[in-house]
Amino acid sequence: xxxxxxxxxxxxxxxxxxxxxxxxxxxxxxxxxxxxxxxxxxxxxxxxxxxxxxxxxxxxxxxxxxxxxxxxxxxxxxxxxxxxxxxxxxxxxxxxxxxxxxxxxxxxxxxxxxxxxxxxxxxxxxxxxxxxxxxxxxxxxxxxxxxxxxxxxxxxxxxxxxxxxxxxxxxxxxxxxxxxxxxxxxxxxxxxxxxxxxxxxxxxxxxxxxxxxxxxxxxxxxxxxxxxxxxxxxxxxxxxxxxxxxxxxxxxxxxxxxxxxxxxxxxxxxxxxxxxxxxxxxxxxxxxxxxxxxxxxxxxxxxxxxxxxxxxxxxxxxxxxxxxxxxxxxxxxxxxxxxxxxxxxxxxxxxxxxxxxxxxxxxxxxxxxxxxxxxxxxxxxxxxxxxxxxxxxxxxxxxxxxxxxxxxxxxxxxxxxxxxxxxxxxxxxxxxxxxxxxxxxxxxxxxxxxxxxxxxxxxxxxxxxxxxxxxxxxxxxxxxxxxxxxxxxxxxxxxxxxxxxxxxxxxxxxxxxxxxxxxxxxxxxxxxxxxxxxxxxxxxxxxxxxxxxxxxxxxxxxxxxxxxxxxxxxxxxxxxxxxxxxxxxxxxxxxxxxxxxxxxxxxxxxxxxxxxxxxxxxxxxxxxxxxxxxxxxxxxxxxxxxxxxxxxxxxxxxxxxxxxxxxxxxxxxxxxxxxxxxxxxxxxxxxxxxxxxxxxxxxxxxxxxxxxxxxxxxxxxxxxxxxxxxxxxxxxxxxxxxxxxxxxxxxxxxxxxxxxxxxxxxxxxxxxxxxxxx
Numbered sequence: 129x130x131x132x133x134x135x136x137x138x139x140x141x142x143x144x145x146x147x148x149x150x151x152x153x154x155x156x157x158x159x160x161x162x163x164x165x166x167x168x169x170x171x172x173x174x175x176x177x178x179x180x181x182x183x184x185x186x187x188x189x190x191x192x193x194x195x196x197x198x199x200x201x202x203x204x205x206x207x208x209x210x211x212x213x214x215x216x217x218x219x220x221x222x223x224x225x226x227x228x229x230x231x232x233x234x235x236x237x238x239x240x241x242x243x244x245x246x247x248x249x250x251x252x253x254x255x256x257x258x259x260x261x262x263x264x265x266x267x268x269x270x271x272x273x274x275x276x277x278x279x280x281x282x283x284x285x286x287x288x289x290x291x292x293x294x295x296x297x298x299x300x301x302x303x304x305x306x307x308x309x310x311x312x313x314x315x316x317x318x319x320x321x322x323x324x325x326x327x328x329x330x331x332x333x334x335x336x337x338x339x340x341x342x343x344x345x346x347x348x349x350x351x352x353x354x355x356x357x358x359x360x361x362x363x364x365x366x367x368x369x370x371x372x373x374x375x376x377x378x379x380x381x382x383x384x385x386x387x388x389x390x391x392x393x394x395x396x397x398x399x400x401x402x403x404x405x406x407x408x409x410x411x412x413x414x415x416x417x418x419x420x421x422x423x424x425x426x427x428x429x430x431x432x433x434x435x436x437x438x439x440x441x442x443x444x445x446x447x448x449x450x451x452x453x454x455x456x457x458x459x460x461x462x463x464x465x466x467x468x469x470x471x472x473x474x475x476x477x478x479x480x481x482x483x484x485x486x487x488x489x490x491x492x493x494x495x496x497x498x499x500x501x502x503x504x505x506x507x508x509x510x511x512x513x514x515x516x517x518x519x520x521x522x523x524x525x526x527x528x529x530x531x532x533x534x535x536x537x538x539x540x541x542x543x544x545x546x547x548x549x550x551x552x553x554x555x556x557x558x559x560x561x562x563x564x565x566x567x568x569x570x571x572x573x574x575x576x577x578x579x580x581x582x583x584x585x586x587x588x589x590x591x592x593x594x595x596x597x598x599x600x601x602x603x604x605x606x607x608x609x610x611x612x613x614x615x616x617x618x619x620x621x622x623x624x625x626x627x628x629x630x631x632x633x634x635x636x637x638x639x640x641x642x643x644x645x646x647x648x649x650x651x652x653x654x655x656x657x658x659x660x661x662x663x664x665x666x667x668x669x670x671x672x673x674x675x676x677x678x679x680x681x682x683x684x685x686x687x688x689x690x691x692x693x694x695x696x697x698x699x700x701x702x703x704x705x706x707x708x709x710x711x712x713x714x715x716x717x718x719x720x721x722x723x724x725x726x727x728x729x730x731x732x733x734x735x736x737x738x739x740x741x742x743x744x745x746x747x748x749x750x751x752x753x754x755x756x757x758x759x760x761x762x763x764x765x766x767x768x769x770x771x772x773x774x775x776x777x778x779x780x781x782x783x784x785x786x787x788x789x790x791x792x793x794x795x796x797x798x799x800x801x802x803x804x805x806x807x808x809x810x811x812x813x814x815x816x817x818x819x820x821x822x823x824x825x826x827x828x829x830x831x832x833x834x835x836x837x838x839x840x841x842x843x844x845x846x847x848x849x850x851x852x853x854x855x856x857x858x859x860x861x862x863x864x865x866x867x868x869x870x871x872x873x874x875x876x877x878x879x880x881x882x883x884x885x886x887x888x889x890x891x892x893x894x895x896x897x898x899x900x901x902x
Contacts, residue, residue, distance in 0.1 A: 132232050153166035160218070234260065239447055289684050305658075306323050315707045350374050355549045369541070369550050389544050392543060400539075408488060409487060410521060442518065533560045535571075539551070657709055658698050728771070783797055828854045829848050829854070
């Protein structure tokens, strides 16, 4: 009896093979794929892998840009794209091995996506109706051996049906809506590939609504009174008890009454103590939010890092909604393993002294996986961001076992001519779990002097501060992921991808997320002509349907039939107004490009606008008043160049942002000889040289070196260019000229003396090709 185990990825196949093998497993190659042969307790086993989704949904009949389309089937992903040809090797390998096997076990990630991958492998690669199912949350040997010993006798059909239904729903909405939008642009006489989706539309509308709130916000003036004083040699910072005054006459009257006072009296001192509970264990959304808040690592990158840590066996499965850790995980064993890592030795040792290890579990659960936790295994080599996320997961895991911290809040009321000012301070009395979560703990520590009632204090000054109410904050990548989860839009595994897609399509931009003109207009058009596309209620209802299918309470066919009915009605209305919609989209696209390419006002004619352009020789910046104004500026030809809407403080020229792959973004003035491109010390040295009228000679050809300018700054080059290409930089630290590195030119090949040619031998002579005769 030979058993075939199929995993989701090659790395997990290797882990499972090594965990189950009685001896070292034998790896065999099969084109670009591979598999492992081994025995487990004497039973022959073959372990191989998929490489993510091997199959994709396609139309039964290719109809190009027609819509609506609902007749679809699963097809090998290798047929859909030249880049995915390699997937066929994995399909062929699984098919070949399935013919040798008597038993089939699916060991893909235990979630909806993993179940769909396994389900397709079972029915299309292996031509079977069912299979065993392994369920595990880490790729450690004990967990994998346990998962194999207690494998389920069937696939998780609830997950499989829910996952397939989700794929079909997303295809119905994504393909049909995108085709409808693109066709409308085409009908209006232009072409641009547009994108919309079942969750993408409501997610973008959520951001647009926030943008509208900000735009329509009308600030309201208010005033605050701030008291600065001293007591027991410590500084006191207190605010009037009313906090905000919206009546100017009222604040002026109070300010006039107290502004010249030099002494106040402590009217009341309140001290309250409270226990601060440890944090909940990480679910995926909380990990993504914390990672972004602390390290500015995007949710998508955090998920990718967490997935790699899981595949390396050092953390548990990341795509989880759970905030709960089960004692069955073996907390003591994990902490003992962590104790072997020098950076966690002391902290893990402290936790192991506790009588009971009880995590502070949250309310959120997941039927498939526990909260994210470290396995205890030491990672081998981690990149900087991987190290940060791993350390965050470990510290969070340990902190959740800590005792509650004790915090004290002190509130002091200060009487100044019967006007009360309040100073507040909070300090930590007992750190407890804080110790385990450093340096990621963010708590404010403000300690006030030990004041008593009726004690006098000296007032340094009392200030009236003018302020305005502020609009709601823009979402960042952390807060929008939380909001999508709160509204039940998307899944824990897809929200980061949806956000990433909105950025790539040009609908949103910025760290504090701002909706572009294209994003605003797209939602306006959809709300006008197809409001159900951006209806979050409908999308949320579909998510609830998925949960019910998973629990066996709803039929996939019913959900898909309802979705088709909604789309047919919507798209019929859309087709009738196709040309009008297309014209609106084209106008918004052009306006968006104009805004994105606008750099600033032309410094020469003061009328034209400097625009990013692309010509025969690459990118450049030019005045849009050409040919009346021929002002142009060079910009780097590599990387992304964006307008910043900022002005250089040195010469009032616009700044652009240059983003190179693998490098930090830089803001650079477009003026070639801007002083910002040369350090102050270098400028002084150059001025000194110019003042003394020294002429430096080229060490190669003895001609004069002259000061030249490029986009990135100034340098000295030979006046004999291009015959002489010698260049130098001035080093202000040494006050010396330093030759710039120069590419070595290859020497021309040496001429050889002519030699008598030998007659080629009979063997080396080419035989004349025979002509075909009729």
